[in-house]
Amino acid sequence: MAKRILITGGCGFVGSNIAIKLAEKYPDYSIIALDNLKRRGSELNLSNLAKHKVVFIHGDIRNKEDLQQVGAFDLLIDAAAEPSVLSGSNGSMDYLINTNLVGTINCLQLAAEYSAEFIFLSTSRVYPIGHLNKIQLLQNENRFEVSSDPQPNGFSWEGVSEEFPLEGARSAYGATKLMSELMLQEYHNLFDIKMVINRCGVISGPLQMGKVDQGVIVLWMARHFWKKQLSYIGYGGLGKQVRDVLHINDLFELIDLQMHNMDQINGQTFNVGGGRKANTSLKELTLLCQEVTGNKIPIKPVLENRYADVPYYLTDNTKIKSTTGWQPKSSMPRIVEDIFEWMKKNEKILKPIFDING
Ligand SMILES: NC(=O)c1ccc[n+]([C@@H]2O[C@H](COP(=O)([O-])OP(=O)(O)OC[C@H]3O[C@@H](n4cnc5c(N)ncnc54)[C@H](O)[C@@H]3O)[C@@H](O)[C@H]2O)c1
Incomplete structure (x- = not known):
């Protein structure tokens, strides 16, 4: 059956990759990428999306009228967010709350109108x-690692499972995502929306416009590629x-x-990440x-810890693996x-995004 799929944040790192890969694998699907192009560099993905016949809608998930332009669809993949x-x-929470929480609810409402599925x-x-700070660690020469001391509930050598406790502060960003999860469960219960929640660890790869506050793997590679400087921030500045x-x-x-x-x-929630395979x-x-x-x-040590930072996070993929067979490769x-390879191939257009000091 041909599907009509709406990807919000469809020009961002996750959204554009998913849109392009879906278009390549399922040429009879109709894929729509809606994005307000807030993230610097997302505009660079437009030509690639067009090449793959992904339809671009310049729209904002905070604005219901923008979402109404889309028309009926079968599946919404929610990848629009302020992800930092x-x-x-x-102190300025407006954009974060209005996009990550209110915008997600607008998308849910739209999906309910069309009885569409939601990822x-x-x-x-x-x-x-x-x-997370209660995880017992030891220090090796190059990294923290899990110690053999008793660990908090929901944590093992494999990482953090879905049983990990949820009370306490987590960052305003994390709070908006958790609140959205709760609303997803309500829409699922009230309106029978079919949905799944993927709690992802760090995601990375080509098309990510990494910056100091988000997209650390690409930031690291970019600074090496363009020979700029970096900092090891927090935890004694040791990296x-x-x-x-x-x-x-x-x-x-x-x-x-x-x-x-x-x-x-x-209706299920899964922890999803590189886990022991990639960390x-x-x-x-x-x-x-x-x-x-x-x-x-040059990499400068900065001793002071950063807001909402943690020394160690690894995903326990046991539930997603036992349910679906999927695991990271x-x-x-x-x-x-x-x-x-992506940077080398696109050096000229990416230079203005990444070739900066700081
Ligand atoms: N990248 C990661 O490491 C990571 C990890 C866990 C979860 N996630 C989640 O994955 C999703 C995608 O993240 P990403 O890494 O692709 O981020 P990204 O910043 O690359 O992409 C997000 C896209 O959303 C767009 N956007 C922002 N506000 C919008 C709005 N109000 N209306 C419409 N579009 C808007 C941006 O322009 C951007 O193109 C987010 O929900 C994020 O929270 C990402």
């Missing part, structure tokens, strides 16, 4: 900072903090599976970027090499 964990920390890109940031990283290709495989097996996963400390990432680019750059070197 630092957003709101300067929500949530975040590991729904888990509270206080509990030992660890994140798991999900290749956008692996996320696409998951979304493809979910949209074609919605009855199997309907890195900043220091290890530096070594990888040096190896791939051949460049060594890409390793860290593969992710870093794919980003490098």
Whole structure:
């Protein structure tokens, strides 16, 4: 059956990758990318989307009239957001709340009108900072690692599972995503919307316009590529903090599976990430970027921790794997090499986005 799919944030990193890959794999589907082009660099994806016959609508999810332009659709993939964990920390919450919460509810309402299915890109940031800081760690030469001490509920060597506690502060960004999850559950219950929630760890890969406050893997590669400087921020300025990283290709495989097996996963919430397959400390990432680019750059230690930062996050993929069979395939070197190849191929158009100091 031919599908009409609306991807909000369809010119952003996740949205444009999913749109292009869907268009390539299912040429009879009709794909619409709605985006307000707020993220710098999203405009660079427009020509590629057009080449793949993805229809672009310049619209804002905060504005119901913009959403009404779309017409009926079968599935909404929600990838429009202010995705920085630092957003709101300067006291100005309006854009964050109006996009990540109110905008998502506008999208839900629209999906309910058309009885469309809903795939929500949530975040590991729904888990509270206080509990994440209780994870017992030890320090190796290049990274923090899980110690053999007793660990908080919902945490094991595999990482953070869906059983991890949810009480406590998590960042304003994480709060808007969790509130959206709650509304999704209400729409699911009240209006029978078929939906799935994916709580993603760090996602990375080509087409990500990484910046200091969001998209750290691409930022790291870009600074090496264009020989600029970086900082190890917090935790003594040693670069030992660890994140798991999900290749956008692996996320696409998951979304493809979910949209074609919605009855199997309907109403459920999954933690989704690179997990044990792909994770890195900043220091290890530096070594990888040096190896791939051949460049060594100055990295300044900044001792003070950053707002809402945590020393360690790894996704436990057990639930998504046992439910669907999906698991991440890409390793860290593969992710870093794919980003490098993308930068090399598009050096000229990407330079103004990435070639900056700071
Ligand atoms: N990238 C990650 O590491 C990561 C991790 C976990 C979850 N997520 C989630 O995945 C989704 C996609 O993130 P991303 O990395 O592609 O971010 P992105 O910034 O690259 O893309 C978001 C897109 O949404 C657009 N947008 C912002 N506000 C809008 C509005 N009001 N109306 C319409 N469009 C708007 C932006 O212009 C941008 O193109 C987000 O919901 C994010 O919270 C991302």
